[in-house]
Amino acid sequence: xxxxxxxxxxxxxxxxxxxxxxxxxxxxxxxxxxxxxxxxxxxxxxxxxxxxxxxxxxxxxxxxxxxxxxxxxxxxxxxxxxxxxxxxxxxxxxxxxxxxxxxxxxxxxxxxxxxxxxxxxxxxxxxxxxxxxxxxxxxxxxxxxxxxxxxxxxxxxxxxxxxxxxxxxxxxxxxxxxxxxxxxxxxxxxxxxxxxxxxxxxxxxxxxxxxxxxxxxxxxxxxxxxxxxxxxxxxxxxxxxxxxxxxxxxxxxxxxxxxxxxxxxxxxxxxxxxxxxxxxxxxxxxxxxxxxxxxxxxxxxxxxxxxxxxxxxxxxxxxxxxxxxxxxxxxxxxxxxxxxxxxxxxxxxxxxxxxxxxxxxxxxxxxxxxxxxxxxxxxxxxxxxxxxxxxxxxxxxxxxxxxxxxxxxxxxxxxxxxxxxxxxxxxxxxxxxxxxxxxxxxxxxxxxxxxxxxxxxxxxxxxxxxxxxxxxxxxxxxxxxxxxxxxxxx
Amino acid sequence: xxxxxxxxxxxxxxxxxxxxxxxxxxxxxxxxxxxxxxxxxxxxxxxxxxxxxxxxxxxxxxxxxxxxxxxxxxxxxxxxxxxxxxxxxxxxxxxxxxxxxxxxxxxxxxxxxxxxxxxxxxxxxxxxxxxxxxxxxxxxxxxxxxxxxxxxxxxxxxxxxxxxxxxxxxxxxxxxxxxxxxxxxxxxxxxxxxxxxxxxxxxxxxxxxxxxxxxxxxxxxxxxxxxxxxxxxxxxxxxxxxxxxxxxxxxxxxxxxxxxxxxxxxxxxxxxxxxxxxxxxxxxxxxxxxxxxxxxxxxxxxxxxxxxxxxxxxxxxxxxxxxxxxxxxxxxxxxxxxxxxxxxxxxxxxxxxxxxxxxxxxxxxxxxxxxxxxxxxxxxxxxxxxxxxxxxxxxxxxxxxxxxxxxxxxxxxxxxxxxxxxxxxxxxxxxxxxxxxxxxxxxxxxx
Numbered sequence: 001x002x003x004x005x006x007x008x009x010x011x012x013x014x015x016x017x018x019x020x021x022x023x024x025x026x027x028x029x030x031x032x033x034x035x036x037x038x039x040x041x042x043x044x045x046x047x048x049x050x051x052x053x054x055x056x057x058x059x060x061x062x063x064x065x066x067x068x069x070x071x072x073x074x075x076x077x078x079x080x081x082x083x084x085x086x087x088x089x090x091x092x093x094x095x096x097x098x099x100x101x102x103x104x105x106x107x108x109x110x111x112x113x114x115x116x117x118x119x120x121x122x123x124x125x126x127x128x129x130x131x132x133x134x135x136x137x138x139x140x141x142x143x144x145x146x147x148x149x150x151x152x153x154x155x156x157x158x159x160x161x162x163x164x165x166x167x168x169x170x171x172x173x174x175x176x177x178x179x180x181x182x183x184x185x186x187x188x189x190x191x192x193x194x195x196x197x198x199x200x201x202x203x204x205x206x207x208x209x210x211x212x213x214x215x216x217x218x219x220x221x222x223x224x225x226x227x228x229x230x231x232x233x234x235x236x237x238x239x240x241x242x243x244x245x246x247x248x249x250x251x252x253x254x255x256x257x258x259x260x261x262x263x264x265x266x267x268x269x270x271x272x273x274x275x276x277x278x279x280x281x282x283x284x285x286x287x288x289x290x291x292x293x294x295x296x297x298x299x300x301x302x303x304x305x306x307x308x309x310x311x312x313x314x315x316x317x318x319x320x321x322x323x324x325x326x327x328x329x330x331x332x333x334x335x336x337x338x339x340x341x342x343x344x345x346x347x348x349x350x351x352x353x354x355x356x357x358x359x360x361x362x363x364x365x366x367x368x369x370x371x372x373x374x375x376x377x378x379x380x381x382x383x384x385x386x387x388x389x390x391x392x393x394x395x396x397x398x399x400x401x402x403x404x405x406x407x408x409x410x411x412x413x414x415x416x417x418x419x420x421x422x423x424x425x426x427x428x429x430x431x432x433x434x435x436x437x438x439x440x441x442x443x444x445x446x447x448x449x450x451x452x453x454x455x456x457x458x459x460x461x462x463x464x465x466x467x468x469x470x471x472x473x474x475x476x477x478x479x480x481x482x483x484x485x486x487x488x489x490x
Numbered sequence: 491x492x493x494x495x496x497x498x499x500x501x502x503x504x505x506x507x508x509x510x511x512x513x514x515x516x517x518x519x520x521x522x523x524x525x526x527x528x529x530x531x532x533x534x535x536x537x538x539x540x541x542x543x544x545x546x547x548x549x550x551x552x553x554x555x556x557x558x559x560x561x562x563x564x565x566x567x568x569x570x571x572x573x574x575x576x577x578x579x580x581x582x583x584x585x586x587x588x589x590x591x592x593x594x595x596x597x598x599x600x601x602x603x604x605x606x607x608x609x610x611x612x613x614x615x616x617x618x619x620x621x622x623x624x625x626x627x628x629x630x631x632x633x634x635x636x637x638x639x640x641x642x643x644x645x646x647x648x649x650x651x652x653x654x655x656x657x658x659x660x661x662x663x664x665x666x667x668x669x670x671x672x673x674x675x676x677x678x679x680x681x682x683x684x685x686x687x688x689x690x691x692x693x694x695x696x697x698x699x700x701x702x703x704x705x706x707x708x709x710x711x712x713x714x715x716x717x718x719x720x721x722x723x724x725x726x727x728x729x730x731x732x733x734x735x736x737x738x739x740x741x742x743x744x745x746x747x748x749x750x751x752x753x754x755x756x757x758x759x760x761x762x763x764x765x766x767x768x769x770x771x772x773x774x775x776x777x778x779x780x781x782x783x784x785x786x787x788x789x790x791x792x793x794x795x796x797x798x799x800x801x802x803x804x805x806x807x808x809x810x811x812x813x814x815x816x817x818x819x820x821x822x823x824x825x826x827x828x829x830x831x832x833x834x835x836x837x838x839x840x841x842x843x844x845x846x847x848x849x850x851x852x853x854x855x856x857x858x859x860x861x862x863x864x865x866x867x868x869x870x871x872x873x874x875x876x877x878x879x880x881x882x883x884x885x886x887x888x889x890x891x892x893x894x895x896x897x898x899x900x901x902x903x904x905x906x907x908x909x910x911x912x913x914x915x916x917x918x919x920x921x922x923x924x925x926x927x928x929x930x931x932x933x934x935x936x937x
Contacts, residue, residue, distance in 0.1 A: 175809045175860060183859030187809045190865070194623055205622070205896060278737070322743050352684075354667050361668065362553075364625055370746050371735050374669050374682030375659070375754035376689060378747070382704075383692045452748075458706035462699065476700045483691070483704055485747030 001287040002309045010039040014313045016448045020490045021275050022046040022307055023116030025331030028445055043307045047154070047300055049115035056113055059105050061098050062143045064225040098139035103357045104343040106146065107350075111330040111340050118150060121303075123326065124274050125149040126357070127365030129164040129196060131173035133358045138172075140225075142358045145169035157267060157297040158258040162251055165192065166227050168220055174363065177219050181235040184212035191363050193257065202262040203242070210239040215250040258297060264289040268302065275306060277317050278369045284311055319449055319489045322372050325353035327490055328381065332388055332482065335446055336421050341388065344415050352380045373488070385482035389475050391420035423474045435463040438477070446481050455484050545916050548786060548799045548845045549646075550779075551670070552823070554807030555624065556849035557816055558869030558899070559889075562611060565592045569889035573856040577812050577863070587611070588882060596817040599824025600872070608831065609874055610934060612908055613884040616868030616901025620851060624807070624865070627850035632671035634906050634925055642736050645909055646798055647675025648924045649917070654679075659753035660760060663789065664800040665782040672800065674735050680798075681757050686765035686785065690758045708748075708755055764792030771833045779803045780826035787833045790843065797917070806849060810860040823847070827874060835876075844916050845874040848905070854897050855889055868901035871908055879933050904929055911935075 015035035019026045034042050071091055078084035110119040126149060136142055145167045152160040164170060171177040174188035189212035193203045217234025239248050242256060257263055268288035272280040295301040306312055329349060333340050340346055350356055354377055360366055431441035439459060443450055459480060466473045481487060564570045565581040584592025585601040593600055603609040619637045620627060634645035654661060662673050662680030673680040683689055693701030737746060768788040774780040782801045803823055808815045834840040852869025868887060884903040910921040910929040922928050
């Protein structure tokens, strides 16, 4: 179990698999470069990202904003409803602009930054320690949490858990900042055990209620700009949790949770599910959990074992997962060797496809798997493919209905345009010399696999009468291959 | 499937005979009828196939755990006021329903439905040994399982499996971004719709070469057996929780994507045709929920063969500042329902529609220290319709400390009794194969 993949099985298909799962996909050249490294070095390139400098600057607004409290007070104390409405609108504009900027800042970092695996891991933790703008409200705190997850995301799980729990965004999202020693709020106490560490069935209602007391005292500073411990609001008395009694603090309880074997099981299973396979087999989970515990909950060790294991490259795992919307968008832009669409275009697409960053559906994050797909958003994927490849000939579904006004104004500013894909960069003259040669090159670039016969037949029919191939034919064929079930898999 | 109990299956096959032709398990038949269906996807035909007599169920999920006690307020109960010193609703503010119960003052929409005899409230609905998890509780409501039983099929999915093997995908429509687990089934059924204007493959023109190639990628040539001859690919802080949909019966993600692509293609022309000939009524409030219900009204008026619509409203997880949050949600819900039922009445369609609300749990009787409430247990359900036995059903739960379970209200009506009543009295189907056993039914329908 979990033996390393033999060198003989390291090839274009397995290299592409690693590139898709540890990162966000790549062009045939990227995949070939990764293949040439060999499996060990290829995995190291992803997981030893500390060796690669990343000088991505923070967004310029990403710092405590001492004027915020005053602005919010002014809204509350406005003399009349009209003034209040105006001030609120001003404040909303600031927040929404920052939020959109944050979303695109991160998306670009995932797509173009030097450490794709660090960003993939951060995205995993964003779905795990889920928080949402709807409740947190402050983009600065969302950015701060994003940094916490980025800096701790491949370290020790116990440290990550404490850092994520005491983070202002989490304290606001799960009401820790509103809890008090007399009547503790149970929201965080429940979700940390159910969703972040142990899973249902491994704790009691009493454990939750007692732990809720231990977490009291965690809060925000008076200016509400940073975490602060309030000893006077902490219940210092004895609590009984998992059958042990003591004057536990919140950090004590998180350490006790991490020490339970179920925690290693739960995290190993979730990581395998996210990076490898929708339905993790129990023997693999057991083996991973054993490795994880042996390493003292070292996430880098666990992920290295996963990415080097023979099981990770099993043929029935390759191209078995449905791309998340983020994966779909970034991998598409890599395969098209095109820049990411503009900020409003990218954000509209992710929203319509069901993965709005910093707005997961609930504290459980995104379910993933087949839950990404509905009849409606599959049609959206097919139509967005046209926008990505053929440029702004095709209207975006998101431009219609309620969003039309906003979109029209952005269109006037030239923000809603995508240039048609430059196909000369993607295919050689030899690739384009016959329809069959072109179909092979098309499948290699966009699927690393073959289409089902029905779809191959239709594409062949589409291409066979067109010789020589015009650029528009090539773009239509690319768009069509992106409108297949196969293309949605990674 | 020859079980004589499945009377609705016959009805379904009769009423959705054209839809039946789209059964996933008969691909060559799909091929032959596909073109014909598209050509005929206009109102006249769909109405013949469904009949105007088919009952419709609209489910509204109140995601996050709606606090029952501040929705249907026991305004004469001293225990209520003792447990809720800051968020309790004063007796002089409630919208009176009876000598003991009144609605949250934000629920004026509900009050007018109640006064018109179109609202029934089932008190104290729940199930044994709830564990207060959003996700487990949602799963239990969506699958109608016992509290210690783990099912992947949704209760409506089982209804469709029993009542219509391989029916038209539009028999179940979810409005919103995520498919609910309630629709999960052995033979997957139902579509998800957010915006009818964009619910189509956009090519460069009508019948352009790209659109033709797209259609040909999915529409099998009758001479090819590309789908295989066996059934292996058949069926094949909380704002929103829809339950987790998972793959079933060894189905792969690719099988699932193929089927969803097919359903999208089959349903898109019909949806668009209907949406374009039934313009939206303008008399709805501006909320997202109201917009969703407005779309449902258009689809009903257009004569789709849909039996079940599903829509979700989030924001009920009120751990803090509950009065502001919950009251706003309930107002939005009541106002949207009022507009929807008025619209249906105007279109002469209200008689065949029943609306049911549900939430994963009610909340703790005692408020917490942040002017909110933590996760609890039993709560009331709302049923809306013109054929309803209007009024209060089920026993009003006791709030006496000795009668609570770990601070929670004990249920006295199992939620599956409500499901059974709807299945039997409204959808006219046997509930036993769907719910696993016979639950006592409540008198909810007048005729």
